[in-house]
Amino acid sequence: MVDAGRATGAASPGAGEIFQILRDGRARTKAELAALTGLARSTVSSRVDALVASGLVHPAGEAVSTGGRPPARVAFNPLAGLVLAVDLGATHATVALADLSGRILSSRTRSLRIADGPERVLDSVIAEGTQLLEAGAHDGSHLVGVGIGVPGPVEHSTGRPTNPPIMPGWDRFDVPAYVQRTFDLPVLVDNDVNILALGERAVSWPHVDDLIFVKVATGIGAGIISGGELQRGAQGSAGDMGHVQVPYSHDSPRPPGDERDLEAIASGTAIAADLRSQGIEATDSSDVVQLVRAGNPAAISATRQAGREVGEVLATVVNMLNPSIIVIGGSVARAGEHLLAGVREVVYRRSIPLATQHLGIVQSQAGETSGVLGAAIMVVQHVLSPAGVEARATRS
Amino acid sequence: MVDAGRATGAASPGAGEIFQILRDGRARTKAELAALTGLARSTVSSRVDALVASGLVHPAGEAVSTGGRPPARVAFNPLAGLVLAVDLGATHATVALADLSGRILSSRTRSLRIADGPERVLDSVIAEGTQLLEAGAHDGSHLVGVGIGVPGPVEHSTGRPTNPPIMPGWDRFDVPAYVQRTFDLPVLVDNDVNILALGERAVSWPHVDDLIFVKVATGIGAGIISGGELQRGAQGSAGDMGHVQVPYSHDSPRPPGDERDLEAIASGTAIAADLRSQGIEATDSSDVVQLVRAGNPAAISATRQAGREVGEVLATVVNMLNPSIIVIGGSVARAGEHLLAGVREVVYRRSIPLATQHLGIVQSQAGETSGVLGAAIMVVQHVLSPAGVEARATRS
16 A cells, blocks of 8 residues: 555645644534635535545534524544554454544454464454454444554555565565455555554654654564654665664673674563573563563563663664654563663663753553554554545545 | 744645645646635635745746636746855855755855854855855845754754864854844754755755765764655754764774774774874875875775774664665765775675665765755755745735
8 A cells, every 4th residue: 555645635735634624623614614724615615525425524513603594513523434453463463443533442362373374364353353343333434444563574655574584474465455355445554663653652752753662572673753754764674673783792701793683682582592591491571571570680680781782772773863752662671670771771871962861761651552553543644644535535 | 943844834725835836837827726726716816916926936928818818827936035055164164045946056165164163154154145145146036044054963943053072162052043133034054964965865866765864074974864854853963973882893903892983983084093003194084085096005995994884883774764875975985985885895784685675875976065055955945835935925
């Protein structure tokens, strides 16, 4: 799916432009909309009618009359459409329905192995989505788009995963086309970390324009919001922090000058391997988190060191992008303050003062549903962009 | 100066919106503009009149008549305003006049020490600008804005340099207020590398949305264009690549684990110091460039190694931002392919394949005037933004 959200249709403003005014939720009369836009009354009238026909806008009572028949008011109707929002992890899937304000109406999480391949995983997701649609009484609302987060790099413009390391069978798979055989709608796909960044911002930092979200879990990745926009880069691989190569720190016993991917030394998997080498039983992130919570000194030390390694890369990112907030999330972050303490120690020491004096490094506050929330917001931004609204109002 | 360019005035489109259509240079009738915008004929008429009164738009002949008086056409008038564009370096100043299409009409470069402090430097710049304005026959055009690039970090929203290391006396100096005592107009200030990035893109890569410009000279800095926008970050310090800390490479004789700013090991100054330690006479970038051009093996080797060090940091940036073009400029880049060869060697080896398969690493093509060109473009984008045009058309 090409993201029509970037085409603003500024040269030919129409229903989309009127809708952006109504999106704040306030009810307005046609006369008020004509005054706000400078559009001719007849133009406003036909465009509002098209929006009402599309369902995006609905009658919202009457304004106080100044004599004669009181003028009708219209307002944004968030239940005009539903979004199917999907968050796929390595071993789980959350499927949710959201309204057009991004509010989650219902959701389900179940175990599901991404490695089972796209057909099996997507068939299951589609079945779950269909059940959610049937189970809910949504006042006749219909689905307007599908948003899917996957645990690997995605070419966002086509919705195809690109060499995703933990998703065998998904490379270049046309996810939108497959889903569109059931739901003939816009299907947007992005990697899970970008989607978590959108969700985190929407929930906790709605007024922050420069935010980096870092997920430290089985893998490591970042979602970069800069200048108010999610930055995907030229091929959609922006934020691939896990494959940044880092030198071994000089206080480690490893050979100096040797280098490895950040993921190979600071992910939950890497911390668990480090603990095993010390004779402590640990296979994955959740074991690490349990050990840290139980006060195991080796686990605390290894988690803090992982934070320092992540901080080494973030120090460069802070100098280069000057964010105001870095949010650390993912399963390893649930170990508490130890990961963050390591990150802060290095970032505040190594980045320039101008970039760190107002910088917050905080733990993710978003709960289990932040993935589907972000996926919903990605679709809402697309569907309710001026161009997206234009298309819907023209179609109806 | 707050950058009004980000406020689009979408909720209240007016003259600004009509102007954006005309900005492509084509002449159009009021009827054509009404059809393109959906605005009422009377609205279009009053807004076009305001634009003509502001001078931004001028009569451009008549369309073919379909009976009756042939309708008048209007078009963008790039000479409706002039921009004073200033590029300040450590030891030089270039002052230029540009029209509203960003074309440089005249320019002068002279020696000038930035360390002489803001009053002396800006007085000199203002005097040069006044002379250029008097010398040129600009058809009565008047100045509409001033753009200034300086060799240090700037808080773009206020135009104040922030702890600029090579600009004694400039810290927190209110550059716009000082210049506005002579020219009571929008004065935009940014660091020279951001401005070079804007100039480089305008000249050589107008359709590229993700471009990193790296200046390797006395200092090292980057201008980051991502998602089509120059990224300044929360405090305007984005792109401060020179202060990224890098470990010594393991094939160097320096102590492993020790770290320094990139600038301290890869700038023109650092290369010259390295050569001096080998008994070769070199004080700055231009000596290095001369030695390289003369085929001096030590200078070639040191320049290539500097390229590798820059490449180490860029490898992280490529993974994180996935640009399509990296442009290497600055005085050391004039040494030819050796610097670039070092950069390419490391970036292509260390970044992920998805991010490098379509990545170009090229030498700056912009000439001596790219600094003032970028400064002019920064001001044009501001003055001709919908909100900027709105303000001008309302004022006149």
